[in-house]
Every structure is written in structure tokens, then in C-alpha cells.
Amino acid sequence: MWDYYTDKSILITGASGFLGTAITHRLASKAHPKQLIKKWRRNLPEWDAHWLLNLESITVIDGDIMKVDLGIPQETIGELQKEVDIIIHAASTINLTYSLGRVFDHIVQPSESLAQMALGFTSLDRFVYVSTAFANTHLYKLSSKPETEINEEIYPLLGEGKLLDDSLLSAQDARDQIMKTGSSTEFEVHDFPWPYAYGKHLAERLILNLFKAKGWASKVLILRPSVIGPAERYPYPGYSVPLSTPSTALATAMIASPAFNVVVPTRCSKPEVEATIDEVPVDVVVDRMVAHVALNTTGCVHAVGGERGRLSFMDFWGAAMKLRRLPWAPQIIWSPTVDWHSPDLHPVLRLYVILGTAFLFTDKKTDRLWQMLSPDERDCLQRGPSFQRGYWCICVAEQREFWYTMSPSIMLSQKPNHLF
Template structure:
């Protein structure tokens, strides 16, 4: 039922050589028979070939690189809809494309709003506005983040904050956040910030940028009476794949918990300062890490079944991790003769007293109960047991770290250099593991 939808369809994918985009395209080519997939990639085919060959084993890379139904378009996103493409390519997209998956985005959490306007907000808004002119457009998918509403942690008294699959207003109760989005964007472009951003406590500018991009996409669609064509997928903290393209699929820079594991293993002290308001944070605080293949399948399933609006791609209350389990897994990767004890302080997530792990991943010490209602409803209709729309938590979380030890080592080496630790620190202080087979034994893909 799901894969039949894509038979004969023409898709356009931005960010197709990234972590999520690669997983989505691999899944499409492995399970469905789309008529054609156009992929936007700066550097064109040769650049895409290099990236996929670096990320994937030879067999999986060939599935993408040698596909006869895929064209790599040399272009990039910016503050215009043309994407540096030729008029001929633009007209092909405009005439033929049925589904757009906009997975390209900056992941620089701390960049200024002005920078994020250029890398996140403007590209999304301009592309949506242009795509709504496509003759055969059925669905435009925006990859956002579940933490677009992380400011709710600071406005709620609960230690487990419920987040629904909807747009939240940052103004008065009577304000329509979709209607006000264009005026808010104008203020951002003029002043480099907005009143609503300054009056709310987001963990990073990135979270607010995604929130505003969601609203602008829905605003542009509403003006064309096409709100049903917009699907916003909100992943939580993205983690390695459970199953495909292969078990443990990740890259060194794509999964935040990999960086956290590296930083924890290198920390020479006995304590790490973290912020929370939970009374018993190790049991109450949670980390919602979702496998990248769950994100891919939720996206593809919801497109096929005609969903619109906001959809969470998360592990949810059924699959999220308690913080104590997260830390316990990190401890096993550490080779210091002593462990690191979290010291919980009653300060906000911007405090200078926090360890740099918490300064980057500011949601440590929080807990969000992301709704999965839309996925739960469609799961009852699905007859394909091979769909991966829920995380598998049948194995200890530490197994996930074992499969990415190579990437943890890579990040630890970089961190050691920046902190002026000896170059050999990562090799001495972290558990050793074999690199993925495609990194250990290169196979040329022709």
C-alpha cells in the first residue's frame, strides 16, 4: 500500500546526500519504483558519488550511484528559488515533480538568527513558494525538528513537557501564528531578531528558526489554498539506523549522542555540571533519540497516506531513553580509572557553569513527551510489517555505541586537538572498535 504510492512518481530531494536524505533515497530505491528522482547537490554527480561512497558500503552505494532513475542536479539553496539551476532544469521540475522532500538545512545550532535566515528560513520559504506553482505537486515535505517547540520547557511547570503535533503561538492566545509569520520574518530581516524570539527562551537560535520556517511554509500554502500539500516532519535527536541502509548506519557528524559520548570519554575530571529542574533527573530526565530509518519511513509513510501538517518522527514515550541509561552506556566507553558523576545545578540551559556537552546539547536534563498520535493512527492501517516506523528498544542502548566506536574515536581526536590534549588521547582513553566495513576496506564504485 505504501510503496505502491511511489510507483511512477517523480520526486525532487534537497539534502539528498546528507544523513536523512541518503536514508530516504536508499529506502525509495530499495522498496519502490519511482519514475525518477531529482537530487540537488552542490558539485553535481561527482560530489554525490564521493559522499555516498564515503558513507555507505559498496553494495548500498551502488544502489544510489548506479540508479537509472536518478539525476543529480548541480545547484544549491539560498535566498532565491532558482537554486543556481538552469532554466531548463527548473522547467523540468516545474512540469514533472509530484513530491518534494526538502531535507537540506544547516545544523549549526548556535548560529545567529540572521545567519539562519539565509541557511534555514529563506531557502525553505522560497522553495515552498516556488513549488506551489508546480503543475503536479502533491506533497511538499519540510524536515524540521521536534525541538522547534523546546521553549515550552521554560513555560511549563511539568518535568515531562507534552508537545503536540501542531503549531504553537508565540504571541497572544488569539494570535494566529501562521498568519503573523510574514510580518515576523520582515522584522527578522530588518533587525536580526524578533520580539517573539526575545520574549521566549529557546535552547538555540536554530530551534526558533525552524519554528518560523514551519509557519512561513504553511502561510505560503494557505495563501494558495494548498495547506493539505505541506507535510512537516519533526525528528527528535537523530541516531544511527536500526536496520537500513544497514544496522548502525551513521556518520561522525550526524548524531549528537556520538559527540556526547566522545566528550564524556575524554573528560579528565570526576564531575560534569548539568542543569535541570527535575528532583531526580537521572530517572525523570529523558533523551528522545530516534533512529534515522524511523525518520525516513515515517516521512515516506505519511506522504503515501496523504498526511499533512506537523508529524513527529520520534521515539516518544514508548521508546525514549532515561538519562541514567544514556549515561550508563557512555561510562562503558570510557577507560579512565574513575567515572564522571553528573552534578545537577538549578540554572538555566544557557549558564556558563555548565559542561560544554550541556552547552551544546542543552536539552540534557529535560524531558519532552512528544505526541505520536498521527503515526499511531496510521499504524493501525498498515499491512507491511517491514516498515520501520517505531524505534527498536529490545537491545541495551550501549550496543548502539559499540557500532559507532569508529566515529566516536574520530570526534574524540578532533576534540583532543582543540583542547590541547595529546594526539594519542582518543586511542588511550576510549574503547577500541572496528570501523565499518566500507571504511576499513575501500571498494571502488564505478
């Protein structure tokens, strides 16, 4: 598996970020790529950062995905077009407060532009787009069941969640509508928890359309992580970047909040045990991507905890409350009537609106892939269910001090109202 990367030139966008740093470190330390082409800043211990920065296989490119041609000279573009074998597009905002217009500018348009550029890369073997497992969370409102199952597929919009043969045909129309009006018909019809989720959904379809039109659909891998958490082992145990691990940020906000109660929307009859959080360590995400790329998996792949690796709400809540300094724990008020866009929600939970839901992200492609790996390959890959919650608690404790000093406006209101 690792031999696939030997002498490959890999372009990584977002390599200075939380996930991108983990990708770069893993490939540089385990594989033997010809060249990792990236922009990177120090999210690692000094000795590790020094090692990466001095590798001859790494070329730093100061690019900007929001600019035409990444904002880099045409001469550099020409070199990339001839040399790059693999593109990993990991650059993305994860800001859940962004409007659709900002999501379009920061996610949709740059992703489509990079995919368009990639079609001119003569040696391109794989194009990896890092999306999110929550790109299809609109399906929650199309069902009355407590648990929403989401498969490794492209789900069309305006189609009641059913898979259609022409599911990709409306992507360009939606993009054009957003450019003209700031929104799209399909976005208005479907109830996404955040514009971010819809932006990822649209970007997936636009990228696939471009590659499909050129006959390159088999080169595309869409990686859909769930909530990315601190690392289990790589680059080091507990590796995290402040505010880049959503469940850690949520837990620290809850720990520091002076609120006496918190309203959580749900339709679960026993939300304490039925509502779940699907979190996966960042190094598990990286290892899934590395394996699926090498073994030529195409289409959408979930990098998730899945049915066996999900946390119940009480597992999450109990771990967080153990770190709380205030002498009371906020009371959870479960509400089947409060919508996840309701102003009655506390400020932080207006971002983490899926807290009372249960999503089952299937990962059958990874199950099949696991059977294809040799014992040695399995031994060196991370397995999600072994993730130790102790590392998560350490990261929460580290960020707790930050939250205790934040402005009260960020705190919760005190108003009453896997496999590898």
C-alpha cells in the first residue's frame, strides 16, 4: 500500500491546517513520496516541525485557494501541471456561522476552480476532495425516525432524498443561482443545519461533474470525515489545534458556561442514550484516506466512527462535566418542538444544533478495504474504536482555560429558556 506513494508528487492544499498537517506528517514519515508540495505552518513540536521543514521532499508554496490559479505564478502552475500525481484538497473553512454567500466564496468556488485546474494536470492519478459526512444532514428533516442513515453516495436535492441517475445535473444551475442571488432554490427547499453542510454538498457535485465530463470520474475520491477529533497516535497522541476539533470546542464551552439549563432539539425518545456524536481521531481520517487512495477506491468514502464507534450523548456529556469547575451542571431540556434554527437555543448550541440527533454514517467501503489489506498493512494503520477518550479529555482541559477567559457573549446564556 505504501509503495503506491513512492516517487509520487503530491499537492496538498490546506497543509498548514489541522488535518493538512496530519496528512503531511503521515506521508512524509511513512511513505516515500517524490515531493510533497504544500504551504505549512508549525502545528507540531519544535523538533518535529524542524524535521518536516528540512525535508528535501517538501516544497512550500505560498498559495491562496481563494485567488485565481491559487495566486501563484504561471511558471509554477506549469511545473505543477507536469509533475503532480495526486492532489489532496484539504483547505476549507469549518466556520459554521458563515452565510451561504461566504461559504460559496470560501468553499464552493475555490473547490470548483481547483478541480478545473486539475483537469490540466497531465500526470494526475488521483484527486481527493475532503468534504464532510454532514454534507447530507438535510436527510434528517426528510424522515421521522430517531436515527438517520447516510450512505457513501451522492444524494440529490429536490428529490426527497432518493438517489437518482441525474443527481449531478443541477449543480451548475445551483451555483449560478448563488452567484446571481446569493442563494439557490435547492438550498431554500432543503433544511440544512448550516450553509456549510450545503456548501460541501454542492462542491462534491460540481467536482464530480467536471471529472465526469472529461471521463476522469474514476480518479476522484471524496473523503467525508465526521467530527474530527484529537489524534490517537500521529503526529503525536492528543495532537489538536485550538477550535479545529468541534467536539472539544463544544465541551470546553459547556464546561465554562454559567448556564443553569440548556435546550437541545431532539426527536429521540431516550436522547441520553439514543442521541449520538460521531467523532473520529484525525490520524484515523488520514489513514483511511491514505489506504483508499492507494487501493484505488473511487467516489464517496466515510471516515467516521460508525455504528460501533459513536458516542452516546451521555458519554460525551459525562466526560465534559467531570472537568467542570462550577458547582452545578447545566440541566438538559430535551425539546421535540424547538427547531435547530430557533432563536430559543443557547448561542453555542445554535452552532452545534445536531447535538440531539443520531446519524448513522455507513462505511462499507472501508469494511471491504480492510479485507484487502495484508496483516502488516493493518498493523500500521489506526483503528477508530481503539481511540482513547483520555486524550480527548486532555485536550478539553487544555482549552478550558481559554474558555474561562472568553467574553461572556460567547458563553451559553443563563436564561432558563470504526475500523481504522
